[in-house]
Every structure is written in C-alpha cells, then in structure tokens.
Amino acid sequence: MKSNSTFVSLCRLLVAVLAVLLAGRPAAVSACPFCSAVSLTFSQEIAQSQVAVIARLIEPPTQASLSPRADGPLPKGRLAVVEALKGGDLLDGAELLDVDGVRQIETIMIEAKPAGTTYLLMAVEPPKLIWGSPIPVSERGIDYLKKLADLPAKGADRLAFFQKYLEDADDTLARDAYDEFAVAPYDDVRGLESRMDPTQLLAWIENPKVPANRRRLYATMLGICGTKADADRIGAILANTNPDPAKAEVRSGLDALIACYVTLKGPEGLDMVDSQFLSRKDPAVPFTEKYAAVMALRFLGEESTVVTRERVLQSLRILLLEPKLADLVIADLARWEDWSVIDQLAELFEKAGDDNLFVREPVVNYLKACPDRRAAEVLERLGKLDPEAVRRAETLSGLAGIISPPKPAVGTAAGLPAEGGDADPGDPSTAGPTVAAPAPVTGPTAAETELAARIPPVLGDEDATDDAVAIDPSRAVAAVESPAAVVTPAPAAARPVDSPWMSTFGRWCGVAILLATVAVLSRMAMRSSGAA
Template identity: 30%
Template sequence: MDWFTKLPFALVCGVLLASLVPESADGCEFCLVPTLTFTEQVKQSKAAVIAEWKSATPPVGDETGQTEFVVQQILVDADGLLLENESLTVNEFISGTKGAPFLLINDNAKETLAWTHPQKLSPEAREYIARAPSSNVSTTTRLRYFLRFLEHPDQDIAIDAYGEFARASYDDIKAISGEFNPVQLRKWLSDSSADTTRRGLYGLMLGCSGGPEDARFLEAIIVQPTQEFRLGIDGMMAGYLMLNRAQGMTVLDKAILDNQEIVSSEVAALAKAMRFLWDFEPQCVPRPQLQQAMRKLLVRPEFVELTIADLRRWQDWESTALMPQLLADPKHNFPSTRRTIVRFLLAAASEENTSISVQQRTQAQRILDDLSKQNPGLIEDAKRLQYD
C-alpha cells in the first residue's frame, strides 16, 4: 500500500503489529501462533516415542557422538519398527541423567529411522504428553484437557497448551466457555509478570464467560490512556464488547475513535475487534452501529484502504456519499487507495447489488462516470487489480 512509505516508521510498526494475529476460522483471532505443539509434532512424524536417557558417548574427532535411550511409550510407529523397553540410538551426544524422559521425533520419510534433536521433558511434561488426547479426538474434547494447563509452572506445558487454543477456531473455544473461570481469567490479565502474548485469548475467553463485573474490569484496562503498543488489547476489546454490547461500543467509540491523540495501534485493535463481532457475534452490537463506528476510521490515512474494504464487505452503502471527499483529499492520492475507493463504488453501482437504495446506486454511478472522464485508466486498473 503506497501510503506506508509516507508514514512515520513507529506508526507503521504499530499498525502492522496489531495485525500479527490470525483472522481466520482456522485459529483464534486474537492469538499469536507459537511453534508446533507436541500433538502437531507427533501427528506429522513417522515415529514418535517417549524414551528414557540411558547413556551417551561424547564426540571424538570427526565423530558426532551418540546417545542411547530406552523406549517407554510409543506415540507413533508408522512402519511398526519399534518396541517398548528396547534401546534406540541417536547419532548425537545428549547429556543427561539415567531415567530422564525425552521426546524423540522422527519426521524422515525414509525407511531408516532418523531422530531429530531429542526434547528433554520434565516428569510433568512427560505425563502431560502421555495423557493428551490424540489429534483424532474432537477439538472441544482436546481443549477441555488443555484448559487446565494454560498457566502451568512448566513453561513447555503452558506454551503448548496455549498453542492448542491458538490453533482452535472461535466456535470450538466458545463451545467450552462454560468451563472457563472468570475470576481466574481476571487474575491472569491483572498479572503484570504474565506472558502478554496470551492477553488476547484471555480477554476473549472472559467475553465468552463473564458478566457485568468482568465488563467493568475490561473497560478499566481498555480506556486507560497509553502511548504504547499493547499486545492482546484487541482480544480484550472484543471480550468487552461481547459483555457490554451496544453500550460498550458507545464507550469505545468515544474513548478511542473520537480521540485524535490516541496511538494507531489502539485504533487498529478496536477495528479488529469490530470485524470479529461482525463475523462471529453479530447479535452483540447492532450492525448499523458497527458501520457508523468503522466510518470514523476514514479520517485516519493509515486506515483508509482497509476501512473502505471493510465497509464494502459490510455493504455500508451510506458511505457512498463520502467517496468524492476521499478522492479529492491529497492525503489519499495514492494509486492503491484510489483503486480501493473505485472498487467500493463499482460494488455499490452494480446491478447485482440488491442491498443498496436506488439513490445510493445512482450516486455511485455518477461518481464513476465523473472519474471515467478525469482518469479513464483508474477504473480499468481497479477492475484488473482486484487486490493491492
């Protein structure tokens, strides 16, 4: 997008960071996706075992050294080559103590078992992996298991449990919301030493399970003045709007969208929360109120292109009247921005558009006609380049 080259670097970084989390039905909308979970590693492997360290030979000269393990539990054995209590050798020197548990993964498709670097496990992690439901079990059943480990003292376990939620759809997370503990969620969100990457998830979970007290708790955090980027504030905003609904939207509209001094990352977070409500919780805030709030982002150059695309997707044809002003504003005189505006107008003027009034369609067509006289190539470019 052309306007990025004209904006201050810090501002651009804030907007980009606010968009780092997935916005897909395939994963939590407000979660940073970590590395592969234990379950995913096992699922993608040719062989996987929990084994105990037995002995190791240090490297000598060009030799890499070796480590011997004893198989305790077979998690995957695609070729049927493994037996419990048998020894297996890894061509790598791994220090350890006798009986210490390790996770061994083989993701090599060749016949010979080639183990990747063994992962040392605590006794708790060993039991956690051994008891975890397989990937064939329903996601909701799996999430019920991982829920209890989200803030486990063993960081390997806590990170893995979070990863399972980060990869789960909102529908699956919401399905087990009756088992969430709002008091515990508030405690985690209040803990300044807690991992901030989880705040978006916990805010969303609180929105699924909380009440008026939790809405007040989230509001106090959200409206607190800040000039810093706050990781996870988007999920907390979504959770707050789920609890406080239209009234909450009015609060955030005034505190964030009407505040010209607020940092762009806070605006981006609220825009993301509004998109989430539109797609997943449409009953929480009336759609006309969301449309009206989203229009306010049009005064901010860094959000114009994304906002127009949202308004087009939301069929907010009342915004048609704003397009001439945007086209005439030199702050938006970038090819990609102008193409985005034209795509909105093309959708509004389309004969296939049954959600628009005759007056609004006529208005859109009139703007397009004027544009075709001033810049005939612009409309063709917008049609040809569907995305910028």
C-alpha cells in the same frame, strides 16, 4: 514528490497483492481470532510422525563437539527407548542399536543435558527411521503425552483437558495447551463456557508477565463466560494510558481486550471504543491502537450477537474522517454492503494528497462493487480526475485474478449457490446488478475476471497489531476486485480443468513477477533519491 508518492502507493498495493496470494487456503475459524498457534501441537506432531517414543539420555554429546568452533560431524547423543507412544511395531524392523535388550537411538543433539533426561523423539521413513530433534519432557510431561491418544478428536471435552494446563508451571505443557486452543474451532471453545473460570482468566489478563498471545486467548474466553463486572475491569485496562512498562504490558493484546469489553458490556461498550480509540485525532493515539480497534470491530461484525452489524458499521465510518486511515475500513463497508458513503468516499478521492493517494484504489473498488447506479456515475467522474488510480486498481486486480487459485464452478456442490440458492450476504458481488465500468479496459479474460470478482472475507484471526507491524487485509481489496464490470462466465463444462501442479507453478511465477517489479521500482526510487 508526486512520483515518490505514486511509488509508495504502488508498493503498498503490490504488498497487498502478495499478502492475498501467499495466504493460501482460507484457515478455519479458530478459537482465538486474535492469536495464532506458536508451533505445532504435540498431537499434531505425533500425528505427522510414524514413530514416537519416550527415551532417556544415556550418553550426552561431548562438550567439545558442542563448541561453536568444533570441527567434524554434528554432535550426537545416545538415548535408550523407554516406551513407544506410536509405531512400536516399526521399531522392531528399524536399524537401532540393541545393548542388553535395550534399544538405543543415536541422534543429533545441539544442547548439553545431563544423563537421565527424558525426551520425546519422533521419526519418519521406516525402516531406517529419520529422527527429529529430541524434545525434553518432564515426568508430568510424559503423563500428559500418554493421555493425548485417548482424547476426543475435537469438541469442548477435548479442550477441557487442555484448559487444566493453561499457565502450567511446566512451560512446555502451558505452550502446548495454548496452541491447542489456538487451533480449535470457535464453536468448541464456546461449548466450554460452563467449565471456564472467569476469575482465573481475569487474573491472567491482569498479570503483566503473561505473554500477549496468551492474553488474547484469555480475553477471548472471558468474553464468552464473563460478566458486566468483569467488563468494568477490562474497561479500566483500556482506559489506562500510564506509561509504566508493567501497566502498558497489560494492554498488549489490545484487539482482543476491546472485543472482550464490548462483548460483555454490550452496545454501550462501543461508545467508549469510539471515544477512546476512533474519534480522537490527537497524536497520543498511535496507529496500532486504532488498528487494534478496527480488528476488534471486524470480529464483532462477524461473530457477535450482542451488537448489531449496523452499530459496528457506525463505528467503522468514524475513520472515514481521517484521510490517512480511511483505507483501513473501506473494504469492510463494501463487504457488509454499507452503500451510504458514496459521496464521502468521492470527496476523499478528490481531496487525496501526496500523503494519502493510496486511498484512491480502495475507493475505486468500493464504487465498482456498489450496486447503486450513482456509483458508476461517480466512478466515471473520478476516473477522469485520476485515470492512473483506476488503472492501477484494475491492473492489480487482474494480476490477482490470473494468479489466484481457481474458484469452484457456480452451481456445483463445492461452489457458490446456483441461481435461486442462498447467496453469501457478505459478498458485495452478489448484492445486486453489476455496475458498468466507466470505460472498457484491456486486461484479464472473463474467466480470470470471475475468479477475482469477490472481495475476500474479513478475518478476525490475524496476528495482533499492538506489538507488531501487521499488513491490513482491507488494503488487499484493491488487488482482488473485478476490473471488468459485466462478466458472463463460460459454462462450467466448457472450462478446462487446470492441473494442480500448473496452478501452483503459475501462481508462484506471478509472485516472482510481482517481487521483481517491486525490486525494479525500489532501485529506481533509490537512484532518484541519490540524484536528488
């Protein structure tokens, strides 16, 4: 039993490391911290292409060629160029058919549409021009596309144009407008406050036919422009646990709804969140709802001026009373420098059983980040109780340090502030003197350790958790804490400059090693299970 539990715990940590490594560059803060763009926007696609045209279908592919059992080349259709949106001069030298002065494009088409249907077509690599898949567009869509080039590159005025197309009858335009909001900076959407319609936003939120990702956007927007009366309507949605599918659908996007409610209601809104989602231990409150509440709290702790971070921490600490969920919030407590729970975390470590051994690694990382000298004493005591947990946390954090992209040198324009500068208030590694480790560990070098020393920032823009299984980033902290306590970085000038190619190659080699490790452990577990 214990070996299986250890295997599960190790796999959870390996998955967390992979999540950190595959995250790539940190994303900019988006307008909707609880949702992400469904696809590239039209503006992004056109910007990435060298030629973009409106074309009309004149010769659809044959029905026989569209059949799943068809042999031969892929089905192709022929379209006539109506208007060039971009790269019109490149069309002159391209290898296009010319019939009676009308330039025609032959391209692969995988669906049957009647002749006369209009499309957006984009291409790269002139003069031959490799065309992408045709995108059907209506007459209104053509007018929409023509206006994109004249919009500001960013800002509230740009979003004001797309706001008119949210939930448009033409779903292609509605999707593109949503994606524009999803990738816009948060400050831009705040600048749109006076031009928002809270009544319309609330109507969309309460409409069960609105997709969950769009509901998250509308809840985020309502949190900017709404009133306390609107908060009461959102509160009614949160309190409604009616199993009716239509009513349940309105609660999808729960993380954004909770954040919207608290933003409009103020600190008293957190009291309801505590009682409704965090304090209740009955099985009727599913994990996804508790996790959605944690996601909302992370957003509030980073972005809200309505509730204090201390009040947010008070809510997060509630989950420490649930041993199986405590690891969701331990990283947040460390990041926001709440060092008041050393004894509580030590008790969690000591009482962890087979069903929640995974909580021990986050506890180790919390104690290593804590500047309180008592944390070092507690860590030394706990290390004697379960040295494997300490070793796992240190080993995996070492792997993350070796594989992760290098951090700019301290004191440089792109790096952290030099001595005497303003340090990141949310980084526990800058909160005070480094705590000595309970025992020396053979592992990564000092330079590698420095790369892994920082806890990654809490992001509020993750995919929702109420209708899909998500990996909690707080569990990735076990993979990014420094395995050595006292680090003396080499002078910046003395460090070798890594080749970008080699950095990428090494990173993916590390990922491959981790995947191979997971595969081996999985095979061992299956053999063990079969033998039993």
